[in-house]
Amino acid sequence: MYKKISILEKAVLDPWHLAVFKKRLNAFKPLGNTERRLKVVARKFYSLYQEFPNRSFHENIHCEHLKEGEGERGYPDHYFSFFWDDHCWIHDHLMEYVNCDLQELLEFEVPVSVQYFDRKQTSVTHAFPFENKLLTLMDELCAVLYRFNYEKHHD
Numbered sequence: 001m002y003k004k005i006s007i008l009e010k011a012v013l014d015p016w017h018l019a020v021f022k023k024r025l026n027a028f029k030p031l032g033n034t035e036r037r038l039k040v041v042a043r044k045f046y047s048l049y050q051e052f053p054n055r056s057f058h059e060n061i062h063c064e065h066l067k068e069g070e071g072e073r074g075y076p077d078h079y080f081s082f083f084w085d086d087h088c089w090i091h092d093h094l095m096e097y098v099n100c101d102l103q104e105l106l107e108f109e110v111p112v113s114v115q116y117f118d119r120k121q122t123s124v125t126h127a128f129p130f131e132n133k134l135l136t137l138m139d140e141l142c143a144v145l146y147r148f149n150y151e152k153h154h155d
Contacts, residue, residue: 021046034148041141048137052130060111060128074108080138087149 025046030036057076079102113126 018049021049034144034151037144037147038141041137041144044137044140048130048133051133055130057111057131057134060113060131061109062112062114063109072105074102074105076109078102078105079108 025039025042028035028039028042030039057080061076111128111131113128115121115126
Protein backbone atom coordinates (compact mmCIF):
# COMPACT_ATOMS: atom_id res chain seq x y z
CA MET A 1 0.00 0.00 0.00
CA TYR A 2 2.79 2.47 0.90
CA LYS A 3 4.44 1.95 -2.47
CA LYS A 4 1.18 2.93 -4.24
CA ILE A 5 0.92 6.07 -2.13
CA SER A 6 4.49 7.09 -2.89
CA ILE A 7 3.86 6.51 -6.63
CA LEU A 8 0.72 8.67 -6.48
CA GLU A 9 2.50 11.36 -4.47
CA LYS A 10 5.35 11.41 -6.97
CA ALA A 11 2.89 11.83 -9.85
CA VAL A 12 1.00 14.65 -8.09
CA LEU A 13 4.21 16.53 -7.23
CA ASP A 14 5.57 16.36 -10.79
CA PRO A 15 6.28 19.99 -11.87
CA TRP A 16 5.08 19.15 -15.38
CA HIS A 17 1.48 19.47 -14.12
CA LEU A 18 2.09 23.12 -13.22
CA ALA A 19 3.62 23.74 -16.65
CA VAL A 20 0.43 22.57 -18.39
CA PHE A 21 -2.02 23.95 -15.79
CA LYS A 22 -3.18 26.90 -17.93
CA LYS A 23 -3.49 24.76 -21.07
CA ARG A 24 -5.65 22.20 -19.25
CA LEU A 25 -7.73 24.93 -17.64
CA ASN A 26 -8.45 26.60 -20.97
CA ALA A 27 -9.23 23.27 -22.65
CA PHE A 28 -11.67 22.12 -19.96
CA LYS A 29 -15.28 22.53 -21.08
CA PRO A 30 -17.58 22.17 -18.06
CA LEU A 31 -20.72 20.09 -18.34
CA GLY A 32 -23.11 21.14 -15.61
CA ASN A 33 -23.07 23.36 -12.55
CA THR A 34 -20.57 21.37 -10.53
CA GLU A 35 -17.97 21.40 -13.29
CA ARG A 36 -18.53 25.14 -13.80
CA ARG A 37 -17.97 25.74 -10.08
CA LEU A 38 -14.87 23.53 -10.18
CA LYS A 39 -13.49 25.51 -13.11
CA VAL A 40 -14.02 28.78 -11.21
CA VAL A 41 -12.09 27.38 -8.25
CA ALA A 42 -9.38 25.97 -10.54
CA ARG A 43 -8.96 29.44 -12.11
CA LYS A 44 -8.51 30.89 -8.62
CA PHE A 45 -5.85 28.26 -7.84
CA TYR A 46 -4.11 29.13 -11.10
CA SER A 47 -4.22 32.85 -10.20
CA LEU A 48 -2.71 32.01 -6.82
CA TYR A 49 0.05 30.07 -8.58
CA GLN A 50 0.67 33.05 -10.92
CA GLU A 51 0.81 35.45 -7.98
CA PHE A 52 3.09 33.22 -5.87
CA PRO A 53 4.90 30.90 -8.34
CA ASN A 54 7.65 29.85 -5.94
CA ARG A 55 5.78 29.74 -2.65
CA SER A 56 5.08 26.72 -0.53
CA PHE A 57 2.82 26.30 2.47
CA HIS A 58 5.83 24.85 4.28
CA GLU A 59 7.96 27.96 3.69
CA ASN A 60 6.91 29.71 6.90
CA ILE A 61 6.87 26.66 9.12
CA HIS A 62 9.66 27.17 11.61
CA CYS A 63 10.35 24.27 13.95
CA GLU A 64 13.64 25.45 15.36
CA HIS A 65 11.89 26.96 18.40
CA LEU A 66 10.11 23.70 19.23
CA LYS A 67 11.84 21.26 21.55
CA GLU A 68 12.40 17.75 20.31
CA GLY A 69 10.94 14.87 22.23
CA GLU A 70 8.13 16.73 23.98
CA GLY A 71 5.47 14.42 22.62
CA GLU A 72 4.00 13.82 19.25
CA ARG A 73 3.83 16.67 16.78
CA GLY A 74 1.25 17.28 14.07
CA TYR A 75 2.57 18.06 10.60
CA PRO A 76 0.77 19.67 7.66
CA ASP A 77 0.32 16.19 6.20
CA HIS A 78 -1.85 15.42 9.22
CA TYR A 79 -4.25 18.31 8.77
CA PHE A 80 -4.23 18.57 4.97
CA SER A 81 -6.23 15.51 4.15
CA PHE A 82 -8.92 14.57 1.73
CA PHE A 83 -11.44 11.80 1.39
CA TRP A 84 -14.25 11.60 -1.08
CA ASP A 85 -17.35 9.94 0.32
CA ASP A 86 -18.79 10.86 3.69
CA HIS A 87 -21.86 8.67 3.29
CA CYS A 88 -20.31 5.32 4.13
CA TRP A 89 -19.00 3.37 7.11
CA ILE A 90 -15.39 4.24 6.34
CA HIS A 91 -16.19 7.93 6.92
CA ASP A 92 -17.27 7.21 10.49
CA HIS A 93 -14.18 5.14 11.23
CA LEU A 94 -11.87 7.64 9.56
CA MET A 95 -13.33 10.61 11.45
CA GLU A 96 -13.09 8.74 14.75
CA TYR A 97 -9.47 7.84 14.06
CA VAL A 98 -8.51 11.35 12.96
CA ASN A 99 -10.22 13.04 15.89
CA CYS A 100 -8.73 10.63 18.44
CA ASP A 101 -5.28 10.78 16.88
CA LEU A 102 -5.13 14.58 16.52
CA GLN A 103 -6.38 15.29 20.04
CA GLU A 104 -3.37 13.39 21.40
CA LEU A 105 -0.87 15.66 19.64
CA LEU A 106 0.69 18.36 21.79
CA GLU A 107 1.81 20.77 19.08
CA PHE A 108 1.30 21.38 15.38
CA GLU A 109 3.64 22.71 12.77
CA VAL A 110 1.86 25.67 11.20
CA PRO A 111 3.08 28.80 9.42
CA VAL A 112 4.31 31.31 11.98
CA SER A 113 5.94 34.69 11.97
CA VAL A 114 9.34 34.66 13.62
CA GLN A 115 11.11 37.87 14.60
CA TYR A 116 14.72 37.63 15.79
CA PHE A 117 16.16 40.48 17.81
CA ASP A 118 19.66 39.15 18.30
CA ARG A 119 20.63 39.04 14.60
CA LYS A 120 19.81 40.71 11.32
CA GLN A 121 17.21 38.99 9.17
CA THR A 122 17.18 39.09 5.38
CA SER A 123 13.48 39.92 5.47
CA VAL A 124 10.75 40.20 8.05
CA THR A 125 7.30 38.96 7.15
CA HIS A 126 4.39 39.06 9.54
CA ALA A 127 1.62 38.57 7.00
CA PHE A 128 0.67 35.35 5.27
CA PRO A 129 -1.18 36.32 2.08
CA PHE A 130 -0.30 33.10 0.24
CA GLU A 131 -1.24 30.81 3.11
CA ASN A 132 -4.51 32.68 3.76
CA LYS A 133 -5.51 32.56 0.09
CA LEU A 134 -4.52 28.89 -0.20
CA LEU A 135 -6.56 27.85 2.83
CA THR A 136 -9.55 29.88 1.63
CA LEU A 137 -9.37 28.22 -1.79
CA MET A 138 -9.09 24.80 -0.24
CA ASP A 139 -12.25 25.52 1.76
CA GLU A 140 -13.97 26.65 -1.42
CA LEU A 141 -12.91 23.49 -3.26
CA CYS A 142 -14.13 21.32 -0.38
CA ALA A 143 -17.48 23.14 -0.40
CA VAL A 144 -17.96 22.47 -4.13
CA LEU A 145 -17.02 18.81 -3.77
CA TYR A 146 -19.12 18.36 -0.64
CA ARG A 147 -22.12 19.93 -2.36
CA PHE A 148 -21.67 17.63 -5.35
CA ASN A 149 -21.35 14.58 -3.11
CA TYR A 150 -24.40 15.64 -1.07
CA GLU A 151 -26.51 16.18 -4.21
CA LYS A 152 -25.38 12.81 -5.56
CA HIS A 153 -26.67 11.04 -2.43
CA HIS A 154 -29.86 13.09 -2.02
CA ASP A 155 -31.29 13.17 -5.53
